[in-house]
Amino acid sequence: MEPVSLTTPRLLLRPHDSGDEDAVFAACQDPGIQRWTDFPTPYERRHAAFYLGQMVPRGWRDDTMYHFAVEARDDGDLVASVNVHRHHDTWAIGYWTVAEHRGRGYAAEAVRALAIWSFTELGVQRLEWRAEAGNTASWAVAKKVGFVMEGVLRAAQTSGDSLRDTWIGALLPSDLGLPFATPYLAAQADAPA
Numbered sequence: 001m002e003p004v005s006l007t008t009p010r011l012l013l014r015p016h017d018s019g020d021e022d023a024v025f026a027a028c029q030d031p032g033i034q035r036w037t038d039f040p041t042p043y044e045r046r047h048a049a050f051y052l053g054q055m056v057p058r059g060w061r062d063d064t065m066y067h068f069a070v071e072a073r074d075d076g077d078l079v080a081s082v083n084v085h086r087h088h089d090t091w092a093i094g095y096w097t098v099a100e101h102r103g104r105g106y107a108a109e110a111v112r113a114l115a116i117w118s119f120t121e122l123g124v125q126r127l128e129w130r131a132e133a134g135n136t137a138s139w140a141v142a143k144k145v146g147f148v149m150e151g152v153l154r155a156a157q158t159s160g161d162s163l164r165d166t167w168i169g170a171l172l173p174s175d176l177g178l179p180f181a182t183p184y185l186a187a188q189a190d191a192p193a
Helices: 018-027 031-036 045-062 106-122 136-145
Strands: 011-015 065-072 078-087 090-097 127-132 148-159 162-171
Touching: 011 106, 018 045, 018 078, 031 136, 045 065, 065 106, 078 106, 078 127, 090 106, 106 127, 106 136, 127 136, 127 148, 136 162
Parallel strands: 090 127
Antiparallel strands: 011 065, 065 078, 078 090, 127 162, 148 162
16 A cells, blocks of 8 residues: 555644654653563664664555554654554554653544544454553553453463563444444354353
């Protein structure tokens, strides 16, 4: 897919590019980002260069991962990063917010815009959110957008040298008032005990 940009009242979501290296490198020094992501630690400049020069273009080219820099429209500052990517047989969303821009609703605004684009332009029928159990800040963003918590995946991710539980939630087109491309028949009976 050719890279696209999205706008919201306060934000510009544009494909990450090599000009973001300084801002991404600086943001990823934040202990909060390092704690809750699977980014290399310590996060070095070469990691930012690889991400922007290799991973981002490959994801767009292969239609497997779409990364966006999130800029404040009033001053052009990088305030967050969001992406939508294939996760096995479904699509998932990921994001982080620059430390000094947290608490302003930027991540939720960007995630909502990306979710709408995913449903309307990519034809996604289910968008998953996953985070290490305990990442309440990430859950607050997902919940604000409309994701529904579905449960805990036990020992579903590796962090350092240990297995960690993962929270999982999902957003469906109907959660945002959008139609499904394929008819959805929700379960009519209780799940087995």
